Amino acid sequence: MSAALAKLDSMSKKAPTKPIRITALEFAECFGIDETTAYEQLKSGAEGLYNRSIVRVIPTAYGQKKEKIRWVSRALYHAGEGFVEMNFTDHVAPYLMALEKRFTTYKLEQTRALRSIHSWRLFENLKRWESTGKWIVEIDDFHHAMDASESYRKNFAQLRKWVIEPAVKELLTVSGLDIKWSPHKTGRRVTRLLFRFKPAEQMSLDLQPPAEM
Missing domain, CATH: 1.10.10.10 (Winged helix-like DNA-binding domain superfamily/Winged helix DNA-binding domain)
Known part of the structure; x- marks a missing residue:
């Protein structure tokens, strides 16, 4: 994008x-x-x-x-x-x-070092919620937002290991965002994720339509 x-x-x-x-x-x-x-x-x-x-x-x-x-x-x-x-x-x-x-x-220069497409997608989604410093997302919507593979969608442990944790780690290093996240369960299944983060200096990329719409 x-x-x-x-x-x-x-x-x-x-x-x-x-x-x-x-x-x-x-x-x-x-x-x-x-x-x-x-x-x-x-x-x-x-x-x-x-x-x-x-x-x-x-x-x-x-x-x-x-x-x-x-x-x-x-x-x-x-x-x-x-x-x-x-x-x-x-x-x-x-x-x-x-x-x-x-x-x-x-400020593209501040995030150009990102190597993972998952890091980019997580970054863009977090920036949409910069004003609140919190992103609550249903797990199915998160899969879609991150374009997670079918195997990761079926196995949360793999999603955590290969998508979430590497993306969070890279953003901590490159963008300077201080990110804390936690899974929330319904019964035994993870159904929602909560990300808390401190706003970075980069501008927010929220997708609000023009006022006349």
Whole structure:
């Protein structure tokens, strides 16, 4: 997501209509990794974004309305030339433009050392809740947010060992966030996670639509 935002035209007042292309070379230079690793991470990130949605819960007089908006309508991978190309959906444009406007002041240098896609996803989700310093998430929503593999979704011990703990450890080292987390159970099954953290200096990447929506 961060790499895609960096490719947007900050001077444009319109939503992006052309594909956003990110090369492995650009990604590798930005994050200090080799091109092969960069392409694999780009591909994984694009696939995850293609399957992710923004979920809005809208209160009404007759109960809550739940709206799901897809980020990406198309994703193209070209291993030979080493690039990934994506088209954002029309419905996500208001969120994307608001996010891009704030991203122009985002201190990318402070998190460029992150090596794991799980660290990036955890970081982005925590930053959405920076004002409260707390993120409470249902376990199924966490799986989706982190794009966890099926084996990790079925085995919390593996999720903890290979996804949560490495991501938290890397964020502690790189971003300076002081993170404490705990699982909450319903019966014998973990059904919810609680993350408490101290706000970092980086700006919040919350996804609030423009005021006129």
